[in-house]
Amino acid sequence: MSQYAHPEVLVNTQWLMDHLNDPRVRVVEVDMSPEPYKNAHIPGAIFWNIFTDLLMPDLRINLDPKAIEKLLSRSGISHETTVVAYGSYPGTGAWIFWLLKTFGHEQVYVLNGGHQKWLAEGRPLVAELSNFTPTNYRAQAPDGNLRVLQAEVLASLSQGDRVLLDVRTAQEYRGEIFMMQPPQGTERGGHIPGAVHIEHTLTLNADGTFKSAKELHHLYSSQGITADKEVFPYCAIGGRSAYTWFVLKYLLGYPKVRNYDGSWNEWSRLPDAPIEQYQNAGEWMQEPGVVA
Numbered sequence: 001m002s003q004y005a006h007p008e009v010l011v012n013t014q015w016l017m018d019h020l021n022d023p024r025v026r027v028v029e030v031d032m033s034p035e036p037y038k039n040a041h042i043p044g045a046i047f048w049n050i051f052t053d054l055l056m057p058d059l060r061i062n063l064d065p066k067a068i069e070k071l072l073s074r075s076g077i078s079h080e081t082t083v084v085a086y087g088s089y090p091g092t093g094a095w096i097f098w099l100l101k102t103f104g105h106e107q108v109y110v111l112n113g114g115h116q117k118w119l120a121e122g123r124p125l126v127a128e129l130s131n132f133t134p135t136n137y138r139a140q141a142p143d144g145n146l147r148v149l150q151a152e153v154l155a156s157l158s159q160g161d162r163v164l165l166d167v168r169t170a171q172e173y174r175g176e177i178f179m180m181q182p183p184q185g186t187e188r189g190g191h192i193p194g195a196v197h198i199e200h201t202l203t204l205n206a207d208g209t210f211k212s213a214k215e216l217h218h219l220y221s222s223q224g225i226t227a228d229k230e231v232f233p234y235c236a237i238g239g240r241s242a243y244t245w246f247v248l249k250y251l252l253g254y255p256k257v258r259n260y261d262g263s264w265n266e267w268s269r270l271p272d273a274p275i276e277q278y279q280n281a282g283e284w285m286q287e288p289g290v291v292a
Contacts, residue, residue, distance in 0.1 A: 003212070003213040003214070004210075004213050004250070004251045004252075005213070005250065005251060005252055005253030006250040006251070006253070009097065009109055009110060009246075009250045010109065010110055010111075010112045010210070011084055011109045011110070011111055011112065012111075012112050012113070013111070013112075013113060013117055013118050013121055013123060016042070016084060016111060016118075017123060020042075020043050020044055021044075022082075024080065024081060024082055025081070025082045025083075025084060026044075026046065026075065026076060026077050026081050026082070026083050026084070026132070027042050027044055027045040027046070027084050027086070028045065028046055028047075028048055028075070028083055028084070028085045028086070028096060029041050029042065029045045029046070029047050029048070029086060029087060029088075029115070030047075030048045030050060030054070030085060030086070030087040030092040030093070030095070030096055031047070031049070031050065031087050031088055031089065031092070032049070032050045032051060032089075033049075034047055034049060036088055038127060038129070039127055040119075040125040040126075040127065041125060041126060041127075042086070042115075042118060042123075042124075042125065042126075043124055043125075043126045044130050045130060046075050046076075046130050046132070047129075048071065048075075048096075050092075050239075053071055054099070055237065058265075059179070059237050059265050060237070060238075060261075060262070060265065060266070061099070061237065061238045061239070061261050063102070063142045063261075065103065065139040065140070065141060065142070068099075068103050068137075068139045069137045069138060069139045072105075072135070072137040072139070073134050073135050073136060073137045074134050075132065076131075076132025076133055076134060076135055077105075077135060077137060078135045078137060079105070079106070079137070079138075080107070081107065082107040082108075082109065083096070083100060083105065083107060083108045083109070084108075084109050084110075084111055085097060085100075085108065085109070085110060085111065086110070086111035086114040086115055086118075087114060087115060088114070088115045088116070090114070090200070090201050090204055090208065090243075091200055091201075091239060091240050091242075091243030092114070092239070092243075093110040093111055093114055094110050094242060094243040094245075094246035094247070095239040095240075095242040095243055096108070096110075097109070097110050097242075097246055097250075098146065098242035098243075098245055098246060098259060099242065101143070101146060102142050102143050102146050102147070103139040103140055103142060103143075104139065104140035104143065105139075110246070112209050112210060113207055113208040113209040114208050115208075116207065116208035117207050117208050117209060120207060145258070146245070146258060146259060147258055147259055147260075147261055148232050148258040148259065148260050149260075149262065150260075150262050150266055150267065150270070150273075152232075153192070153232055153234075153260055153267070154273065156230075156232065157192070157193060157194060157274075161228075161229055161230060162229060162230045162231075162232065163196060163224065163225060163229050163230070163231055163232070164192050164194060164195040164196065164232050164234065164260075165195065165196050165198060165225060165231055165232065165233040165234070165241075165244065166191050166192065166195040166196065166197045166198075166233075166234060166235070167198060167199060167200040167233050167234070167235050167240050167241055167243075167244045168191075168197075168199065168200075168235050168236060168240065168264070169199055170197070170199065172189070172191075172236065172264070173190075173191045173195075173197045174189075174190075174191075174277070174278035175188075175189030175190035175191070175275075175276075175277035175278055176189060176278075177189065178264075178268065179236045179237070179264070179265065180236075187268065187269075188268045188269075188275055188277075189268070189277060190268070190275040190276050190277035190278075191264075191275065191276055192234070192267060192273075192274075192275065192276075193274050193275070193276045195234075196223050196224060196225060198219065198220065198223055198225070200235070200240045200241075200243050200244050200247075202219055203216055203219065203244075203247050210247070210251060213251060213252060216247060216251060216252055217252060220248070220252070225248075227252070227253070227254045227255065227256075229256070230256040230257075230258075231248060231254060231256065231257045231258075232257075232258060232259075232260050233245055233248070233257070233259060233260065234259075234260040234262075234263040234264065234267070235263050235264065236263055236264050236265055237261075237263055237264075237265045238259060238260070238261030238262065238263045238265075241259050241260060241261070241263055242259050242261065244259075245257050245258070245259040
């Protein structure tokens with residue numbers, strides 16, 4: 001597929017169509033609300049709610065092995081199950097890829113084009129909820145090689161061989177939005193000093209599929225995001241940055257990429273963490289903080 005480094009991690013809509021009745025395949029739809037899923041989802045798909053299944057109350061990604069074991073077990077997923085993930089929002093399938101890889105699940109794939117392409121092609125949709133016989137899934141401890149923690153991100157601010165990649169919207173990057181609304185109370189908007197801004201949706205074609213490897217290479221390399229550097233993508237809660245981790249590592253083959261899953265949700269709440277904001281005068285203003 002367009003000369004990707006690892007094209008095998010993607011499945012297209014026709015492949016999924018051909019495997020809808022395969023008992024070894026579990027299709028997972030991920031979204032913020034179950035309503036779209038209830039009315040029109042891919043036959044056989046199960047639904048995972050971003051807020052109740054994947055995030056903790058403080059909006060951190062739930063990386064407790066017991067939580068992922070419970071989720072996969074009730075979804076009828078075993079270690080031998082092939083999981084195909086998708087969502088209505090760009091990036092959710094690749095987020096699940098990162099999450100399941102973090103816990104050691106081998107057979108996980110991303111539906112290229114997601115729900116958008118499936119709908120556009122007029123493929124079958126159902127309203128019936130899917131239920132499967134529960135399993136007894138046992139997860140590995142989270143793989144630290146797929147994550148970067150706040151202390152290392154802070155230390156990287158003075159290291160030229162590492163680059164921070166902010167994949168949020170321009171409004172979030174400038175500090176106008178904190179997560180999903182303007183900053184409230186003690187919330188701080190902005191970005192990590194020195195972070196390069198490339199919104200994650202720029203990696204997609206109009207039909208929701210991934211752009212070619214050539215286009216993706218140009219998108220990142222033109223902004224100094226090159227394979228010789230260690231790249232730490234971040235967003236608001238770690239989902240869009242997990243998507244970018246997937247693009248860089250699996251589609252482009254970048255060898256040194258780790259997801260800062262704490263992301264802005266963590267960084268902005270640390271009083272000693274430096275941030276930059278865009279000011280009305282048209283300049284970037286850095287708030288004081290401790291730089292390692």
